[in-house]
Amino acid sequence: MKKFFSNILKVFKTYTYRDKLVSIFAVAVFLAMIVKMIVFPYGIFGFGDTSIYTEGLVSKNGIQNLNPLFVDYNEADREVSRLVFSGLMKYDPIKKAIVDDMAALSVNEDKTEYTFKLRNGLKWHDGKAVTIDDVYFTYHDLIMSEAFANEILKTNFAGVKIQKINANTIKFTLEKPNVFFISNFITGILPQHILDGVDPSEILQNEFNRNPIGTGPYMVVDPVEILKNRSQITLTRNPNYYEKLSEIEFMRFIVYPSMQDLLNEVNAVNGVVKVSGENLLDFVNNDRFELIPYKLPQYTAVFMNMDSKILKDNKKVRSALQKAVDKKAFIGDSLDKIRIDTPLLQLDDKEALYKPNVEEAQGALKDAGYSYHTDDTEKKGIRYNSAEEALELNMIVRLYEEGSYQSEEIKKLVKYLEDSWEKIGFSVQVEFLSLEDFNARIASRKYDLLLVGQNLGYNLDIYSYWHSTQANPLGQNLSNYKSFQVDSLIEDIRSIFDAQKRDERLKEFDRVVSEDIPAVFLYTPVYYYASDGKLTGLDMDNLVFPTDRFAEIGDWKFSK
Numbered sequence: 001m002k003k004f005f006s007n008i009l010k011v012f013k014t015y016t017y018r019d020k021l022v023s024i025f026a027v028a029v030f031l032a033m034i035v036k037m038i039v040f041p042y043g044i045f046g047f048g049d050t051s052i053y054t055e056g057l058v059s060k061n062g063i064q065n066l067n068p069l070f071v072d073y074n075e076a077d078r079e080v081s082r083l084v085f086s087g088l089m090k091y092d093p094i095k096k097a098i099v100d101d102m103a104a105l106s107v108n109e110d111k112t113e114y115t116f117k118l119r120n121g122l123k124w125h126d127g128k129a130v131t132i133d134d135v136y137f138t139y140h141d142l143i144m145s146e147a148f149a150n151e152i153l154k155t156n157f158a159g160v161k162i163q164k165i166n167a168n169t170i171k172f173t174l175e176k177p178n179v180f181f182i183s184n185f186i187t188g189i190l191p192q193h194i195l196d197g198v199d200p201s202e203i204l205q206n207e208f209n210r211n212p213i214g215t216g217p218y219m220v221v222d223p224v225e226i227l228k229n230r231s232q233i234t235l236t237r238n239p240n241y242y243e244k245l246s247e248i249e250f251m252r253f254i255v256y257p258s259m260q261d262l263l264n265e266v267n268a269v270n271g272v273v274k275v276s277g278e279n280l281l282d283f284v285n286n287d288r289f290e291l292i293p294y295k296l297p298q299y300t301a302v303f304m305n306m307d308s309k310i311l312k313d314n315k316k317v318r319s320a321l322q323k324a325v326d327k328k329a330f331i332g333d334s335l336d337k338i339r340i341d342t343p344l345l346q347l348d349d350k351e352a353l354y355k356p357n358v359e360e361a362q363g364a365l366k367d368a369g370y371s372y373h374t375d376d377t378e379k380k381g382i383r384y385n386s387a388e389e390a391l392e393l394n395m396i397v398r399l400y401e402e403g404s405y406q407s408e409e410i411k412k413l414v415k416y417l418e419d420s421w422e423k424i425g426f427s428v429q430v431e432f433l434s435l436e437d438f439n440a441r442i443a444s445r446k447y448d449l450l451l452v453g454q455n456l457g458y459n460l461d462i463y464s465y466w467h468s469t470q471a472n473p474l475g476q477n478l479s480n481y482k483s484f485q486v487d488s489l490i491e492d493i494r495s496i497f498d499a500q501k502r503d504e505r506l507k508e509f510d511r512v513v514s515e516d517i518p519a520v521f522l523y524t525p526v527y528y529y530a531s532d533g534k535l536t537g538l539d540m541d542n543l544v545f546p547t548d549r550f551a552e553i554g555d556w557k558f559s560k
Contacts, residue, residue, distance in 0.1 A: 068188030085188025244554030
């Protein structure tokens with residue numbers, strides 16, 4: 001070896017100065033490539049690397065918990081978990097339906113028994129076989145436990161009986177039919193051989209949630225890396241996956257605390273999942289990216305507390321609040337909002353459109369007994385009733401980080417609503433609350449008005465949002481709306497499996513709610529996926545959550 005290097009040195013001495021520089025540069029490049037392959041086997045940032053695809057996400061909390069039973073609390077967790085875990089069923093955006101995944105489903109004629117037969121040969125990422133005991137453990141031992149921390153998921157299985165039929169078959173029996181129940185089986189299944197013995201009340205803090213074992217198309221290579229201004233995780237293809245494997249060998253997610261942080265390092269990513277608002281221009285002006293629009297089944301609304309002293313039993317006041325808001329004027333030519341007038345996003349909204357009318361709003365308040373003071377300058381501009389009680393309402397709003405896109409957007413909306421209502425004689429006291437205080441006030445229902453967004457999920461089930469039994473601290477009936485007629489309609493809707501008949505009930509529900517005015521429905525957002533074109537096969541149509549883009553990940557390929 002010594003003689004070999006000695007001979008090379010003799011030859012090198014015969015080179016001209018220019019030849020020596022070229023040779024040194026060539027050796028340096030070669031060594032750099034070797035180092036790159038050893039230290040960064042998946043590419044330094046993923047840009048231009050033909051084995052890895054890198055997505056940029058925005059989440060102030062980074063990646064925290066990949067357990068599929070709790071990912072609703074953090075979008076970054078949901079994104080990663082969707083590739084690591086799979087459920088008995090899955091949502092198919094192409095069919096716009098929930099279809100078989102890890103198991104084949106059969107439902108009895110009465111629609112009360114859901115029987116699942118597991119696929120053959122299913123394996124966990126660690127090579128262990130998936131068994132029916134894993135399914136029973138996930139639903140019976142965890143989700144249905146009194147100590148389980150996800151109240152919404154636990155409530156969905158209240159009264160359900162679970163029975164293991166044989167080594168690969170399990171049955172869920174409902175007390176009564178529920179057309180929306182099937183969506184619960186999209187939830188990822190957990191491995192009993194790893195989590196057995198863990199107290200359900202403590203599973204949220206278990207180390208498994210940060211370095212999980214699942215059955216999805218990708219598996220965790222290393223735990224989450226926490227860097228200076230971001231966190232990131234790299235996933236590799238699961239060789240034991242039971243369906244078509246993607247051409248993409250590695251998936252990396254880099255999570256930034258803000259969109260601005262992401263934009264500062266935008267060359268490190270191939271795709272950005274949720275672009276909206278003012279950030280659209282940043283990508284429009286970047287020749288590397290194209291924008292793909294998509295909608296989700298969610299909306300923003302002002303919920304009126306039907307137990308509020310002024311709003312309770314005073315439909316004319318609620319009507320005035322609604323008629324004073326010109327949604328079309330607020331949205332203008334915005335590319336990230338579409339106005340709505342109903343919580344039923346599955347209906348054709350054209351039938352529900354109403355026209356704002358300030359004069360009618362003024363008349364409704366006058367008819368409700370609220371008039372202006374003409375002789376008292378201190379009370380000028382605010383309406384009072386005969387008991388000298390001001391037309392004053394409190395509205396709570398979530399406080400976002402100062403300077404963030406959400407903060408600026410919500411401030412603009414609040415200002416517009418305040419101005420619209422104050423023009424007809426309302427005095428609106430707005431409270432911007434931290435997330436913890438905001439949730440506490442929602443639970444206590446201590447507000448007159450609540451500005452918030454809601455996502456209806458895979459089944460568009462309205463029970464949680466409008467049934468009177470959900471007007472409680474744990475429920476999502478944010479208006480405290482109670483109507484025997486609406487309760488009956490919701491229960492009918494849940495039990496009717498014929499689509500046409502169900503639509504008839506939905507339209508009747510929409511008519512009753514529109515007349516009662518428990519909320520002002522404002523708009524549904526439009527988001528954009530920013531793609532650098534490295535990928536083909538990405539489809540953003542008919543999504544319920546952004547993670548549904550992974551439904552066809554087996555067809556993802558690198559552009560040639």
